[in-house]
Amino acid sequence: MAKRRARAEALERYNRGVNRTSPPAAHRAESAASGKILAIDYGRARIGLAIAQSPHGVAQPLETLERINRNEDMRRLRQLVRDHGVKFVVVGLPLRLDGTRGEMAEEAQRFAQRVSKQIGVPVEMTEERLTSWQAERELEEQFGRRSKAGEMTSKRKASEKVSVDSMAAAIILRDYLAHKATRAEGSAE
Secondary structure (H helix, E strand, C coil), X not given: CHHHHHHHHHHHHHHHHHHXXXXXXXXXXXXXXXXXXXXXXXXCCEEEEEEECCCCCCCEEEEEEECCCHHHHHHHHHHHHHHHCEEEEEEEEECCCCCCCCHHHHHHHHHHHHXXXXXXXXXXXXXXXXXXXXXXXXXXXXXXXXCCCCCCCHHHHHCCCCCHHHHHHHHHHHHHHHHHHHHHHHHHC
């Protein structure tokens, strides 16, 4: 229990650092409660995206952006935020299995800070471990595997738009929304 509390406190410190240029916490909560939420699974080659219509909505994989460069990536994200009317962004924080921060966690935090500053919507980071692995399992379950000959099954063709990265972002968002709902229920009692 103490480990979980320590991790939650560390994550809260990350979020305070990420949101230095964002609106205060009360405004972030208001934004999240009143609009669409975008989740980002940050990677060096690709950025997985998922969206929920509200904090009570269902997390749905959106698309995967192939990384080009920082400026172009931010331009495309800014456009996507405008097009979808996103009011709040959640970025996955890829901690190591032992809960410590590694190089990718540092990169994800810097990325979240850029999103907050350059796109101008509130950003919160949420712990994510093994979401890509979980996404691969869920995609295999839903759409089957490739055959040995390399041909895709008809189910697989339907899933081409759903990449592992966008599914991982949907898992990040689903877990984030579930965590927020649990915290809200706990504070209501």
